[in-house]
Amino acid sequence: MAASTGGRRARLRQATLAEIHGAVRTLLVEQGSAAVTINAVARHVGMSGPALYHYYASHDELVGAVTADFFRELTAAMEEARDAHADAPAGARILAACRAMRAWAIAHPAEFGWIFASPISPSDRRSDSPRQQAGQRFEQVLLDLTVELWQTRPFPVPDPADLPAPLREQLTAYSANIEGRLPPEAAHVFLTCWIRLYGLLCMEVLHQLDFAYTDVEPVFEECLSDLAQVLALDGADQPTV
Amino acid sequence: MAASTGGRRARLRQATLAEIHGAVRTLLVEQGSAAVTINAVARHVGMSGPALYHYYASHDELVGAVTADFFRELTAAMEEARDAHADAPAGARILAACRAMRAWAIAHPAEFGWIFASPISPSDRRSDSPRQQAGQRFEQVLLDLTVELWQTRPFPVPDPADLPAPLREQLTAYSANIEGRLPPEAAHVFLTCWIRLYGLLCMEVLHQLDFAYTDVEPVFEECLSDLAQVLALDGADQPTV
DNA sequence: TATGCTTCCTTAATGGCTCTAGATAACCTT
DNA sequence: AAGGTTATCTAGAGCCATTAAGGAAGCATA
Structure with missing residues (x-):
């Protein structure tokens, strides 16, 4: 494990997490719960699908x-x-x-x-x-x-x-x-x-x-x-x- | 449209509908809402997937x-x-x-x-x-x-x-x-x-x-x-x- | 400076899903 | 017997979640 706080990497990671959460919320609000898919969220933040699994272990965990x-x-x-x-x-x-x-x-x-x-x-x-x-x-x-x-x-x-x-x-x-x-x-x-x-x-x-x-x-x-x-x-x- | 009541076809259709509803309920109760998919329901009643679309126009309509x-x-x-x-x-x-x-x-x-x-x-x-x-x-x-x-x-x-x-x-x-x-x-x-x-x-x-x-x-x-x-x-x- | 570890991301692939399209058989009416 | 209706099938497009395998970039230490 790297430094969990403060470091540049950690700051970037936090920003990415925030962006992901924002995308989830936008999709939820604008298109309903069913539109919140891993793929759609990833597209929304400019990543490709499986990349999200570096942040959350599953769809459920992301939603949680x-x-x-x-x-x-x-x-x-x-x-x-x-x-x-x-x-x-x-x-x-x-x-x-x-x-x-x-x-x-x-x-x-x-x-x-x-x-x-x-x-x-x-x-x-x-x-x-x-x-x-x-x-x-x-x-x-x-x-x-x-x-x-x-x-x-x-x-x-x-x-x-x-x-x-x-x-x-x-x-x-x-x-x-x-x-x-x-x-x-x-x-x-x-x-x-x-x-x-x-x-x-x-x-x-x-x-x-x-x-x-x-x-x-x-x-x-x-x-x-x-x-x-x-x-x-x-x-x-x-x-x- | 054929006879909407009484005929043999109509009776068969009713029986099939009942069987479908039963399968939906079984899946819902035993495996939760997410398990109620068109395919799973069809398998349960011994049909293959798309056949269900002759009874309901969509997954939503079936659930409804x-x-x-x-x-x-x-x-x-x-x-x-x-x-x-x-x-x-x-x-x-x-x-x-x-x-x-x-x-x-x-x-x-x-x-x-x-x-x-x-x-x-x-x-x-x-x-x-x-x-x-x-x-x-x-x-x-x-x-x-x-x-x-x-x-x-x-x-x-x-x-x-x-x-x-x-x-x-x-x-x-x-x-x-x-x-x-x-x-x-x-x-x-x-x-x-x-x-x-x-x-x-x-x-x-x-x-x-x-x-x-x-x-x-x-x-x-x-x-x-x-x-x-x-x-x-x-x-x-x-x-x- | 060079080497290797960690992090972040990619593409490929599996197996599931909904739903459409086209074909086929069986059944009912005339 | 002919023609329409009904019930089903297979194929396939386009999603989805998730796993696997690998590459590039940052970072740390020898």
Whole structure:
């Protein structure tokens, strides 16, 4: 192995990688997922086919790498929204991050499709793949914000005794998995909110709502205000429901 | 064109079509979406490649036809659950149909993936494609039940004046689209419930919840009881919330 | 400076795919 | 029996992913 950072070769390699990723994205956006073939990408960057195998071991790996890019870009957009008003309360920053997520998804539907609706190739199941790592960092954004909210102004949670045992066990495991930063019942509220938000976005981007809506934005906003209520973000010190 | 029904030829053709669909499904389930190629399907039914083009004009059309099958099978499963206790109140039958939907999706994840997460090929965008027609019949099941519920024991709806204008306009259009069987504000409640349910199922089947849950069933049940509350299905004549 | 290793790229080739074209047999109607 | 229809075949063009084998250029060290 040569110098992995800094050297001229390494810089050139990075530039080539960036060019390859750019070509993949262009093909995806302009001609759809099926147009992203090794050969087409290679042609696009002025190489001939097999040369790409010096950068990625397979078509799947290339797709996984670019999908990780998309994940990171989405994450960055949400972090930027979160940090735009760093002094605002956690609740406001949660909403900002959620809106940023949808804005990115709407602006980049093809990319979001790869992030979300991809069958997740076997090679990307291993948790050390770039794709999985980017996914974990993505999840952290809203989790971090929710933890902060929980610590500064805890939201109402159900009595754990009211949760069915199988659910409670899974929540306990998840709570441990995030190092106890949320207790199981708070994790439950977090996951519930997250599922509603992400599920709605997924349906919108996959065109499952076309039969009823031409513009999902108000639906999304209503979902957000539902969540604000669940998380007691309504400005008052205690919810006045 | 020869006789389109009844004749011996027509019967043979139907049998061949069924065999083709069966081969597609077997390949999909056992080896994944990518294994469903024209050639592999043809081999499976003992034909050689191009012969399939006498039944379908393209790979996309074949996939669309089988996806429509899946849609119809899912619809039938829900209708069966709905009709199993034809004398039960509409609310109970709604819940039964929802559970049947999830049961089918869990039992047939690959098929559900085609129904839900397929990019919807351009040829299937036309509303007369078998795929779209099956989709419409599918939507009707829960819509019919909700209409019946609305007529027999109306659920609480928001004041239309509280809905933002853009949303209200879309709901009015949708209400007209379903021939006014639900007024816009009731349609809003229906769509909201529908989105939560379908969105959750979609996330489960696409493995987007694996990071937190190993068994989504209790989450689904909690979602259902949320919906039961929204639709005031709780047995009392009026919700006691 | 000369030698050899590494990196990047090429062409050639294999075997798969979709889909078209043309030919052939078998079947149905008249 | 004749003519049209239907179902199938083989051949082939033009894609694709991937492997193999080799060449040129940069870099490092003797």
